[in-house]
Amino acid sequence: MALNDFVDSTAANPLGRPRGIWSALHLDPILLFLLLILVSGGLFVLYSGADRNIEVVKAQGIRLGVAFVVMLVFAQLDPSVFRRWAPWLYGAGIAALLAVLLVGVGAKGAQRWLSIPGLPRFQPSELMKLVVPMMAAWYLSRHYLPPRFRHVIIGLAIVLVPMMMIIQQPDLGTSLLVGMAGIFVVFFAGISWKLITAFVALVSVSAPMMWFFVMRDYQKQRVLTLLDPQSDPLGAGWNIIQSKTAIGSGGIEGKGWLQGTQSHLEFLPESHTDFIVAVLAEEFGFIGMMALMAVYFLIILRCLYIAVTAQDSFSRLLAGALTMTFFIYIFVNVGMVSGLLPVVGVPLPLISYGGTSGVTLMAAFGVLMSIHTHRRMISA
Amino acid sequence: MPWGEFKDTAAERRLFQSRAMVMLTFVVLLIGGLLARMYQLQVIEHDVYTTLSDKNRVQVQSVPPPRGLVYDRNHTLLAENRPVFSVTLVPERVDEMAQTLSQLGGILDVSEEDLERFQRRLQEPRRPFQEIPLRYDLNEQEMARLAVHRHELPGVEVTAELVRYYPHSELTAHALGFVSRINRDELQRIDPVNYAGTNYIGKSGIERFYEDLLHGQVGYQHVETNARGRTLRVLERENPVPGEDLQLHLDLRLQKRAHELLDGRRGAIVAIEPATGGILALASVPGFDANKFVTGISVNDYRELSESRDKPLFNRALRGQYPPGSTMKPMLAIAALDSGATTRDYTIWDPGYFRLNDSGRRYRDWKRGGHGWVDLMDAMAESCDVYFYEIAVKMGVDTMYSYLSRFGFGEDAALDVSGALSGLLPSREWKRAMRSESWYPGDSVNLGIGQGFMLATPLQLATATSLIANRGTWAEPRLLKEIEGDTPVTDYLPDGTHEPLKLKNPGDWEFVVETMAEVMHGRRGTARRVGSDAPYRMAGKTGTAQVFSLAEDEEYDAEEIRERLRDHALFVGFAPVENPKIAVSVIVENGGGGSSTAAPVARALFDAWLLEFPANDDGALVGSVKAGGDG
Numbered sequence A: 001m002a003l004n005d006f007v008d009s010t011a012a013n014p015l016g017r018p019r020g021i022w023s024a025l026h027l028d029p030i031l032l033f034l035l036l037i038l039v040s041g042g043l044f045v046l047y048s049g050a051d052r053n054i055e056v057v058k059a060q061g062i063r064l065g066v067a068f069v070v071m072l073v074f075a076q077l078d079p080s081v082f083r084r085w086a087p088w089l090y091g092a093g094i095a096a097l098l099a100v101l102l103v104g105v106g107a108k109g110a111q112r113w114l115s116i117p118g119l120p121r122f123q124p125s126e127l128m129k130l131v132v133p134m135m136a137a138w139y140l141s142r143h144y145l146p147p148r149f150r151h152v153i154i155g156l157a158i159v160l161v162p163m164m165m166i167i168q169q170p171d172l173g174t175s176l177l178v179g180m181a182g183i184f185v186v187f188f189a190g191i192s193w194k195l196i197t198a199f200v201a202l203v204s205v206s207a208p209m210m211w212f213f214v215m216r217d218y219q220k221q222r223v224l225t226l227l228d229p230q231s232d233p234l235g236a237g238w239n240i241i242q243s244k245t246a247i248g249s250g251g252i253e254g255k256g257w258l259q260g261t262q263s264h265l266e267f268l269p270e271s272h273t274d275f276i277v278a279v280l281a282e283e284f285g286f287i288g289m290m291a292l293m294a295v296y297f298l299i300i301l302r303c304l305y306i307a308v309t310a311q312d313s314f315s316r317l318l319a320g321a322l323t324m325t326f327f328i329y330i331f332v333n334v335g336m337v338s339g340l341l342p343v344v345g346v347p348l349p350l351i352s353y354g355g356t357s358g359v360t361l362m363a364a365f366g367v368l369m370s371i372h373t374h375r376r377m378i379s380a
Numbered sequence B: 001m002p003w004g005e006f007k008d009t010a011a012e013r014r015l016f017q018s019r020a021m022v023m024l025t026f027v028v029l030l031i032g033g034l035l036a037r038m039y040q041l042q043v044i045e046h047d048v049y050t051t052l053s054d055k056n057r058v059q060v061q062s063v064p065p066p067r068g069l070v071y072d073r074n075h076t077l078l079a080e081n082r083p084v085f086s087v088t089l090v091p092e093r094v095d096e097m098a099q100t101l102s103q104l105g106g107i108l109d110v111s112e113e114d115l116e117r118f119q120r121r122l123q124e125p126r127r128p129f130q131e132i133p134l135r136y137d138l139n140e141q142e143m144a145r146l147a148v149h150r151h152e153l154p155g156v157e158v159t160a161e162l163v164r165y166y167p168h169s170e171l172t173a174h175a176l177g178f179v180s181r182i183n184r185d186e187l188q189r190i191d192p193v194n195y196a197g198t199n200y201i202g203k204s205g206i207e208r209f210y211e212d213l214l215h216g217q218v219g220y221q222h223v224e225t226n227a228r229g230r231t232l233r234v235l236e237r238e239n240p241v242p243g244e245d246l247q248l249h250l251d252l253r254l255q256k257r258a259h260e261l262l263d264g265r266r267g268a269i270v271a272i273e274p275a276t277g278g279i280l281a282l283a284s285v286p287g288f289d290a291n292k293f294v295t296g297i298s299v300n301d302y303r304e305l306s307e308s309r310d311k312p313l314f315n316r317a318l319r320g321q322y323p324p325g326s327t328m329k330p331m332l333a334i335a336a337l338d339s340g341a342t343t344r345d346y347t348i349w350d351p352g353y354f355r356l357n358d359s360g361r362r363y364r365d366w367k368r369g370g371h372g373w374v375d376l377m378d379a380m381a382e383s384c385d386v387y388f389y390e391i392a393v394k395m396g397v398d399t400m401y402s403y404l405s406r407f408g409f410g411e412d413a414a415l416d417v418s419g420a421l422s423g424l425l426p427s428r429e430w431k432r433a434m435r436s437e438s439w440y441p442g443d444s445v446n447l448g449i450g451q452g453f454m455l456a457t458p459l460q461l462a463t464a465t466s467l468i469a470n471r472g473t474w475a476e477p478r479l480l481k482e483i484e485g486d487t488p489v490t491d492y493l494p495d496g497t498h499e500p501l502k503l504k505n506p507g508d509w510e511f512v513v514e515t516m517a518e519v520m521h522g523r524r525g526t527a528r529r530v531g532s533d534a535p536y537r538m539a540g541k542t543g544t545a546q547v548f549s550l551a552e553d554e555e556y557d558a559e560e561i562r563e564r565l566r567d568h569a570l571f572v573g574f575a576p577v578e579n580p581k582i583a584v585s586v587i588v589e590n591g592g593g594g595s596s597t598a599a600p601v602a603r604a605l606f607d608a609w610l611l612e613f614p615a616n617d618d619g620a621l622v623g624s625v626k627a628g629g630d631g
Helices: A002-007 A021-025 A029-049 A054-076 A079-103 A124-141 A149-167 A172-188 A193-214 A217-227 A237-250 A276-308 A313-337 A357-373 B010-044 B046-057 B097-107 B112-123 B140-152 B169-176 B184-189 B205-209 B211-215 B252-262 B299-307 B325-339 B376-382 B385-406 B428-435 B441-448 B458-469 B507-521 B594-612
Strands: B058-063 B077-089 B132-135 B156-165 B179-181 B200-202 B219-225 B231-238 B246-248 B267-273 B278-285 B348-350 B353-355 B362-364 B372-374 B480-483 B539-545 B568-575 B582-588
Touching: A029 A054, A029 A276, A029 A357, A054 A357, A079 A124, A079 A149, A079 A313, A079 A357, A124 A149, A124 A172, A124 A313, A124 A357, A149 A172, A149 A193, A172 A313, A172 B010, A237 A276, A237 B010, A237 B046, A276 A313, A276 A357, A276 B010, A313 A357, A313 B010, B010 B046, B046 B058, B058 B231, B077 B097, B077 B169, B097 B112, B097 B132, B097 B140, B112 B132, B140 B156, B169 B205, B169 B252, B169 B278, B200 B205, B200 B211, B205 B211, B252 B267, B252 B278, B252 B594, B267 B458, B267 B594, B325 B376, B325 B385, B325 B458, B325 B507, B325 B539, B325 B568, B325 B594, B348 B385, B353 B385, B362 B385, B362 B441, B372 B376, B376 B385, B376 B507, B385 B428, B385 B441, B458 B507, B458 B568, B458 B582, B507 B539, B507 B568, B539 B594, B568 B594, B582 B594
Parallel strands: none
Antiparallel strands: B058 B219, B077 B132, B077 B156, B179 B200, B219 B231, B246 B480, B267 B278, B267 B582, B348 B372, B353 B362, B539 B568, B568 B582
C-alpha cells in the first residue's frame, strides 16, 4: 500500500491513523478538488458563452449544487447497495424506456421524456448511463473473470437492449454513451483480445448496414456534413464551420475572456451548451485547451486509480466503466466541436449549460467516491 | 458472506489492472489526438481561421450616394429624394412562413407579383438572417396597420431607403424623365462597384442623360455585424460623394402654363430661349405621374396608361413626328431667297391651284379662290401655298434638303435631351433607298408646304424657329443650365456642333422675320387676331397639317370629320421681334386650324414670359445666371 498512501492519504489506513473528515463524509478530496476546479472554471466560460447572461450562470450554479448533493448522497451508499439494486433498477429502467417509446413526450421529433404525475419530468435514458454499467458489472462479476463467451454475449445483450431502445427515441448521443458504458464493463471484465478483434470486425462490417437501416436522414446528413462542411455552408455545415473558426481564431493565447467575436456576435451556435468548448478555445486559446484537458485527464487518472484500488470485481468494473464514460463525453464533445466527429448531441461534461447530464455525472462520481471510501481494512 | 468476495482473486485484480493500463493508454492517446487537433486549428491554421472570423464579423457595406437634385431656372425643386418604407422578412425569425404571409396580405396590399418575387428570393442562397423584401413603398395607413400588428409578426421588419420623388409629377414627367428600379439589361452595363448600394437608375429624360452626374460615387463602411446581419458598430467609413445637383433652363411656371394651355387636348409645346438654346418649357399633354414608375407601377395602372387613346406616355414634344405644314414656310423662304429661287419682289398670280404643266394635276391652295397677286411678304402673311409650290419646284429637292438640314431637320440637334427623334427630311437618296423610286417634281411641290414625306418634331420646329430668331446663329437646344458645384457645364455640353447659317445677303434674315411679323400684325396676316393689342412685336407662322390626305377636288368640312381625323394645328414663332427672348413651337393634335387653335396658345406663352412672370432673369437668385429673359 506504499504507492496507495502516496496517492491517497485519506482512504484505507493500515497504520490506524484516525480517519479524517473526508472519510467521515465518504468523499475523496482529490477528486472533489479537481471537480470543483473544473466546475468553477466552467462557470466563467459559461458566463461568456451565454453572452454575459448572469441568470444562466445562476441557474447552472443551482443545478450543479443539486448535482453535488446527489454526489454526496450516492457517496454515502455502500457499493453493495448498487450491486443489490442493479437488477431491479435495470428492470425499472427498461420499463421506463418502453413507456417513453409508447407515451413519452418530447420536442423536435424526438421522444425522450417521461412525465409521470406527481414526479418531476425525467429522462429514463439518462439514468441508464448509470444503471446499464451497474447491471453489466453485476452480471459479469457473478462469474469468474475473464468471462466465458456465453457470459459475454449475455453481458452485451444487457447493454444492447436499452441502447437500441434509446436509438429509437431517437437519441444517438445518449445511446452511444449508454452503449459505451456497458461495453467498457465487458472490456474491463477481461474479454479476450480475440473476441475484441472479432467484434471490431463485426462492427466494421455492420457499419454500412447501420447507415442503410438504422440511421435517420438527419444523422446521415451530420456524417456527410462532417466530411465536407463546405457542401452546405449555410445549413448543416454552418455549426462546424463556425466552431472551427472560433477555435482556430483563438490561436495560442486566445482573444481573452468575453472577447470572443464568434460567440458574442452569435456566429457560433449553441455557444453555451454543446459548443461551449469552442468559446473556451476562442477566448483562452490553445493554452486554455491544454489546461482543460489537463484537468479532465487528472480526473480520469484519479478515477482509474479508484477503480484499480477497488476491492471487488463489481466495484472495479463499475468504477472503470463510469470513468471511461466520462472520458467518452469529453472525446465526443470536443471531437464534434473541432470537426473530427459528426455532430452528436453530447454536452461537454460539467461545463455545458443545462441538461440532466450534470446530475448523472455527479452521481457517477458519487458512486466512485462510495467505492473508494467504503473499502475494508482487510484488503491490505 | 458478501457475494463475490471469495472469488476476488489476485488474478482478477491483475487482469483488471492490465485492462486499466490499456484504457489509460487509450485515454492518453485520444486526449493527445484532441490536443493535436487543437494545435492544428489554433496554431498551424490560426491565420486561416482568423481571416474567416474577421470575414464573419466585419462586413463591407456600400453606402449609396444620395441622388443629385434637379431644380428649374428659378431654383424650384423638380426632383428630390424622400424616404420610402418597405416591408422585409427575416425567414429565420418567422415562425410560420405561410401564415405570416397570409396575415401580411390582410394588413397590406400584397400582389401576386410581390409574392412571386419574394418566393424566388427565398429559394436563392443567402446568409442566415438576411432580410428579403416583400413590398416596397408602404403608405401611411399600411405603416400604421403594420405597427399595430407588428408584435404578432416576428421576423417582419420595416426598412427605409431614399427614393426619387417628383413633386410636380405630371408637369415634369416628359421634361425630366424618371428613375426606376435597375433592370436586368441595365445591370449588365452599369459599374457594379459604384452601383453596389443603388437600386434606381435614370430611365429617360434628364434622369437618364445625366445619370453619371446625378448618381454620385458610392461610399463604403466596414461594420461589425452579428450573425443576424445586424450592424453593431461602424469600424471605418468612407462617405459617398453625393450626386451633383442640376439646374435646368426649364421654368416651372412656364411649363405649368403650357400644360394649362393644352389642358384637355393632346399636343406639345416647346419653348426655347434663343440666345442660349435653353429649353424653357417642354410640355407633352397629357402627361403622367412619373412617381408611379419609380418604385414599380402596378400592372393595372400601367395598362391604363399604355392603352389610353390619348397616349399619355408618348412624349409628343420629342418623339411626336408630324408633317410640319406651313410652319416650314419661313425656313423655305430663307432657302428660296438665298438660293435665288425668288426675290423679295418676285410676284406670282395665284389662281387657287398650282400645276407643274398645263395638263398636270392641280395642287390646291388652302384658299379655294386663290390669293391673286402675291409677293413673298404676302405669301408668308397669308400663307399662300401656290407661291411656295412654285419656289419649291424652282429650288428642287437638293437645294431644299441642304437648307432645311442646316435648320436641324432630319437630325436630333439637341444636346442633352434623351430619346428625341429626328423626324424625316426627305432627299433624293432617301426616296431611292426607302421607296426604290426616284424623286418626282410633285414630291418637291408637297415639300414646299411641309407636307408629303416631311416629318418634324415640336422640338425641331422650335429649334429652327430659334435659329431664325437668332438670325442664323446656332444655340443648340439644351436643358442643363448649371451644375451646382465646381463642374462646368461645358464638360458635359459640347459647344458649336452646328455651323452658323450665313446668308449671301444677311439682310434676308431681317426680311423673313418681317414677313413673320406680318403674319401676326399685318392687315392680312393669318394670325392677326392673335397678334393684335400686343405691347411688343412678335413673329410667327401658322400651320395646319393634314392627318389624312384629300383627293384633288374633294371638299371637306372639319365639322363633319370625326374629331380624331381633324387637322393638327401648328404654330411656330418668337418674340419680341427685335430682341427675341422666347421661341416656341405649338402643336395641338386634331386642333383644326393653326391660326385659330395653336397661335393663341403661343401668344399666351409670349405674354406670360415677357409680361407676366416678374424677374424671370432670376436676378434675385444668387449670381447663378448671366442671361435670362426680361419681363
